[in-house]
Amino acid sequence: MDPMIEGLLLIADPFNIFLIFVGVVVGVTVGALPGLSSPMAVALLLPFTISLEPVPAIAMLAALYCAGTFGGSITAILINAPGAPPAVATAFDGYPMAKRGEAGRALGLAAVSSVAGGVFSLVVFLFATPLLAKLALQFRPPEYFALTVFALSMLASISGRSSLRNLIAGAFGVLIGTAGIHLTTGVERFTFGVYELTEGIHFVPVLIGLFAVAELLNQSQSLHVTYERITTVVVKLPSREDFRRVWRCVLRSCGIGTFIGILPAEGATVAAIMGYNEAKRWSKYKEEFGTGTPEGIAGPEAANNAATGGAMVPTLALGIPGSGTTAVILAALIMHGFRPGPYLMRETPEFVYAIFGAMLLANFMFLGIGLAGAKVFSRITMIPRGILWPAVFVFSMIGAYAYSSAVFDVWVMLISGLVGFLMLRHGFGPAPLVMGLILGKLVEESLSQSMIMFDSNWLRFFESPIVLMFFGLTLASLLWPVLSPLLLRRK
Amino acid sequence: MKVHGEETPGGRGGGGQGDASSVPLVHATDLKLCLIILAGCAALYLGTTRFEKVADLFAQDVPPEFFPRLLIWTIVVLTVLLPFEHLYLRRRQKDIDKDRRKAVKPIAYITGALLCVVVASISVLGPWLTMTLVCVALPTLWHERRLKVVIPFVVIFPALVTLLFSRVLAVHFEPGYVLPALLEAWQWIR
Numbered sequence: 001m002d003p004m005i006e007g008l009l010l011i012a013d014p015f016n017i018f019l020i021f022v023g024v025v026v027g028v029t030v031g032a033l034p035g036l037s038s039p040m041a042v043a044l045l046l047p048f049t050i051s052l053e054p055v056p057a058i059a060m061l062a063a064l065y066c067a068g069t070f071g072g073s074i075t076a077i078l079i080n081a082p083g084a085p086p087a088v089a090t091a092f093d094g095y096p097m098a099k100r101g102e103a104g105r106a107l108g109l110a111a112v113s114s115v116a117g118g119v120f121s122l123v124v125f126l127f128a129t130p131l132l133a134k135l136a137l138q139f140r141p142p143e144y145f146a147l148t149v150f151a152l153s154m155l156a157s158i159s160g161r162s163s164l165r166n167l168i169a170g171a172f173g174v175l176i177g178t179a180g181i182h183l184t185t186g187v188e189r190f191t192f193g194v195y196e197l198t199e200g201i202h203f204v205p206v207l208i209g210l211f212a213v214a215e216l217l218n219q220s221q222s223l224h225v226t227y228e229r230i231t232t233v234v235v236k237l238p239s240r241e242d243f244r245r246v247w248r249c250v251l252r253s254c255g256i257g258t259f260i261g262i263l264p265a266e267g268a269t270v271a272a273i274m275g276y277n278e279a280k281r282w283s284k285y286k287e288e289f290g291t292g293t294p295e296g297i298a299g300p301e302a303a304n305n306a307a308t309g310g311a312m313v314p315t316l317a318l319g320i321p322g323s324g325t326t327a328v329i330l331a332a333l334i335m336h337g338f339r340p341g342p343y344l345m346r347e348t349p350e351f352v353y354a355i356f357g358a359m360l361l362a363n364f365m366f367l368g369i370g371l372a373g374a375k376v377f378s379r380i381t382m383i384p385r386g387i388l389w390p391a392v393f394v395f396s397m398i399g400a401y402a403y404s405s406a407v408f409d410v411w412v413m414l415i416s417g418l419v420g421f422l423m424l425r426h427g428f429g430p431a432p433l434v435m436g437l438i439l440g441k442l443v444e445e446s447l448s449q450s451m452i453m454f455d456s457n458w459l460r461f462f463e464s465p466i467v468l469m470f471f472g473l474t475l476a477s478l479l480w481p482v483l484s485p486l487l488l489r490r491k
Numbered sequence: 492m493k494v495h496g497e498e499t500p501g502g503r504g505g506g507g508q509g510d511a512s513s514v515p516l517v518h519a520t521d522l523k524l525c526l527i528i529l530a531g532c533a534a535l536y537l538g539t540t541r542f543e544k545v546a547d548l549f550a551q552d553v554p555p556e557f558f559p560r561l562l563i564w565t566i567v568v569l570t571v572l573l574p575f576e577h578l579y580l581r582r583r584q585k586d587i588d589k590d591r592r593k594a595v596k597p598i599a600y601i602t603g604a605l606l607c608v609v610v611a612s613i614s615v616l617g618p619w620l621t622m623t624l625v626c627v628a629l630p631t632l633w634h635e636r637r638l639k640v641v642i643p644f645v646v647i648f649p650a651l652v653t654l655l656f657s658r659v660l661a662v663h664f665e666p667g668y669v670l671p672a673l674l675e676a677w678q679w680i681r
Contacts, residue, residue, distance in 0.1 A: 051660045161585045164576050168528070168569045175535070175562045182555040187543045189555055190535070213606070220602040221595070223633050386635025387644050393606065393629065394622050394652055397613075402662040407613050414610050418603055425591050426524055448553040456552040482579070 007353025011361065016056045020358050023063030024365040030064070031071020032083040032377045033388070035219050038068030039431065040211035042328040044392070046204050046335065047399035054336040055351065059358030061332055065325050066118055066308050066362040069268050070370060073110040073301055074377045078103060086268035086304035089276035093289065093296025100292060104236040109294055110301045111370045112238055113250050117302035118363035120254035121261060121309025126356055128262070132317035133345035141449035142461055146470035148443045151264035151320040153474040155432040156481055163481040166432040169423065173436020174443055176201055184448055196408040203331040205400040205413035206437060210430035211328075212396045213417020216389050218424060223385050237371075238294070246298040249279045257303035261310020267323030267431070268304040268311075275303025309359060316344060316352050319442065324431030327438050334438075514581060520591065522574040529570055532563050539563070598633070605632060617667025622649035 010016065030041040042061050049057035072087030077094035090110060097106040139147065155170040156163040179190040180200025191197040238246070253275035260271040279299025280289045289296050311322025319341030321327035333340045345352055400413035420430050454460040461467050539556040580587050605628055613621045626645045635641055656662040
C-alpha cells in the first residue's frame with residue numbers, strides 16, 4: 001500500500017481522531033492561558049503518551065502544537081495578553097479591533113488566516129520532507145556534524161534579547177547531554193558517584209522543569225494580575241471585502257512562516273513578527289496599523305501557524321528541531337524508540353504521513369473549536385492562578401516521576417526549574433538549552449565518528465563541499481546579529 | 492574603569508537608555524554572572540580530569556574528556572564576552588535588564604523552598620498525599636482564600652491524577668510510609 005494512504009488510514013482510526021481532538025482542545029486552552037506555552041504543554045503531555053502507541057502519541061502532540069499556536073491569538077485579541085509568545089504581534093491590531101466592537105471579526109480573521117498558514121505549510125511539509133530526507137541520506141558523519149553545528153549556531157538568531165546568551169545556553173545543553181556513560185569507551189562522565197546519572201540526564205524531567213516549573217516560579221510573583229476582558233463575542237467569518245483585502249498578505253505570510261519554520265531553531269514567534277512587519281511594509285494602509293487593521297491580524301497569524309508545519313520538516317527529515325516545541329516533539333520521538341532523521345522517512349514513511357494527517361486534521365479542528373468556543377476560551381483566563389499553577393506543578397511532578405518511576409527524575413525536574421527561573425531572569429531562554437540537550441548526543445557521535453574516519457586530522461573536514469557549505473552558513477548565522485545592523489544602515 | 496550598574500540605584504544596571512558617553516565598559520550584574528559561570532566551568536573542567544583514563548587505541552583517538560572540554564572552552568570564550576554584551580545590545584536598543592531590574596519577590600523564594608520540601612517528602616508521604624500537600628500548601632501560600640474553589644480542588648484533583656496515572660496509564664507509584672502506616676493503625680484500632 002502507498003505509505004501516504006497507509007499513514008492517513010492510521011490517523012483515520014476513531015481513537016486517534018479522539019486523541020487529536022483532545023490535543024486540539026488542550027492546545028487551544030493552553031495557548032489561550034497567559035503564562036502557559038505550547039512547549040510547556042507538550043512537555044507536560046509527554047508522560048501521558050508513554051503507554052500509547054507511537055502514532056497516536058505523536059499525533060496528539062503535533063495537534064497540540066498547531067492548536068497551541070492559534071490559541072494564543074484568542075486572549076491576544078480579547079484581553080490584550082497574548083496567551084503564547086507567537087501571538088504577540090496579533091495583539092497589536094487584534095485588541096484595538098476588539099475594543100471598537102469587532103472582536104468577532106478579529107477572531108474570525110485570526111482563525112481563517114491561521115488555518116491558511118497551517119495548511120500551506122503542511123503542503124510544503126508533504127513535498128519537502130521526503131526530498132530533504134533523501135538528500136540527508138547521503139550525509140556521512142562529517143556532514144551531520146557540520147549540520148548540527150549549523151543548527152546550534154542558529155540559536156544566535158532565535159527569538160530572545162541576546163544571541164550570546166542563547167549560544168551559551170545551547171552549549172550548556174550539549175554539555176548536560178554528555179553526562180553518563182561515554183558510548184565509545186564506557187567511561188562514566190559527570191556522574192559524581194550518583195548511580196542514576198550513569199544513564200545520563202533524561203530529557204523529559206529537564207524539559208518539564210525548564211518550561212513549567214521555571215514559569216511557575218516566575219508567575220508566583222504576579223499572582224494578582226487581572227485582565228480587562230471583552231465579553232460580547234459573536235465570532236464572524238471574514239467577509240468578502242476582508243478576504244479581498246488580506247489574501248495577498250496571507251499568502252506572503254504563509255511563505256515567510258514556512259521558510260522561517262524550516263530554518264533550524266527558528267520558531268513561530270520570529271515568523272509572526274516578520275509576518276506583521278512585512279504586512280505593514282507592503283500594505284496600502286500603513287497608517288492604520290496599530291489601530292485594528294485586518295492585515296495586522298492576518299499577517300502574523302498566517303505566519304505563526306505556517307511556521308508549525310515548516311518546523312516539522314527539519315525535525316522529521318534531519319532530526320534537527322525547527323523550534324522549541326518541535327525540540328520537545330523530537331524528544332517524544334526518541335522516547336518512543338524512533339530515530340528522527342532521514343532513516344525515519346526511509347524506514348517508516350507512513351509514520352511521517354500520519355503526522356502530516358494529524359496536523360492537517362488539527363488545523364480544521366481548531367478552526368471549528370476556535371470559532372465556536374472563543375467565548376469559552378476567553379473565560380479560562382478567569383481560572384484563579386492560585387489553583388492553575390499548583391495543578392501544573394502536580395502534573396510536572398507526577399509526569400517527571402512517571403517517565404521512569406524514579407524520584408530522582410522529580411529532583412532533576414525541580415533543579416531544572418530552579419535553574420530555569422534564574423536563567424529567565426538573566427535573559428537565557430529555556431528553548432536554546434533544550435535544543436542543545438537534544439542535539440548533544442548527535443553532535444558528539446558525529447564528531448567522534450568523523451575524527452575516527454579522518455584519523456584525527458581536522459583539516460579533512462574541509463574536503464567535503466557540504467561540510468564547507470554548512471560551516472559557511474554557521475559563520476554567517478553567528479555573524480548575522482553583528483553584521484545585520486551595519487548592512488541595514490548602509491542601505 | 493566604570494562598571495555598569497554601580498551608579499544606578501540598586502546596582503542592577505541602567506537598562507539601556509541614557510547618554511551613550513556615560514555607558515560603562517563592564518556591566519556589573521553580568522560580570523558577577525560571568526564569574527559564576529566561569530567558576531562552574533572550572534569545576535566541570537576539573538571533573539573532566541578525573542575521568543577514568545583509557546588507552547588511545549581503545550578510545551580511537553577520541554578520549555572521553557575531549558568533547559566535554561571542547562564545550563567547556565566554547566562556553567568560557569562566550570561567557571567572557573558577557574560583561575561587555577550590554578554595549579552591543581544598547582546600540583540595538585535591547586534592554587537586557589528588563590526582567591532583573593526589580594528584585595525577586597520573597598514569594599518566589601518561599602515557593603521554591605516549598606517545592607523542595609514537597610519533592611523531598613514524596614518518598615515518605617507517597618504520591619497521593621504529596622499531591623494533596625501541593626494542592627493545600629501552594630494556594631494557601633499564595634493567599635487563595637476562595638474555599639468554594641480550593642476545597643473541591645484539594646479533594647478531587649489529586650484523586651483524579653492518581654487514578655489517571657495509576658489505573659489508565661499503569662504507572663507504578665511507591666506508596667510511601669505514611670499512608671500504609673495510617674491504614675495499619677486503622678486496622679489495629681478496628
